[in-house]
């Protein structure tokens with residue numbers, strides 16, 4: 001896939017909570033999962049095992065920083081981590097805070113809905129706090 005045709009090589013349509021020259025953390029603003037974040041590698045590399053060892057560590061450091069920040073702010077019942085990346089040649093990690101009353105719990109958030117939910121989107125204060133905590137945990 002050329003970089004011109006690749007959606008992840010374009011400026012993110014999502015809110016970017018943190019970024020360096022290696023990866024970025026975006027808030028997907030998912031209507032059912034308001035705090036659903038994704039850590040996206042900026043380079044065209046598909047598999048974690050294609051990264052050099054220090055890059056693997058760096059990637060997971062960012063993922064765990066997001067997980068820790070989400071736990072501190074939202075106290076979810078579980079954090080789900082997933083890495084698929086079948087559509088774009090970028091490693092990316094989905095970080096999904098899960099709650100016992102969310103739309104699919106205890107099943108995968110990609111499974112059939114078990115109930116309807118109406119969660120409020122994250123407000124600006126929460127988004128700023130999340131961004132600050134992610135940054136603090138990465139360093």
Ligand SMILES: [Zn+2]
Nearest residue numbers: 003006008009
């Ligand atoms: Zn790309």
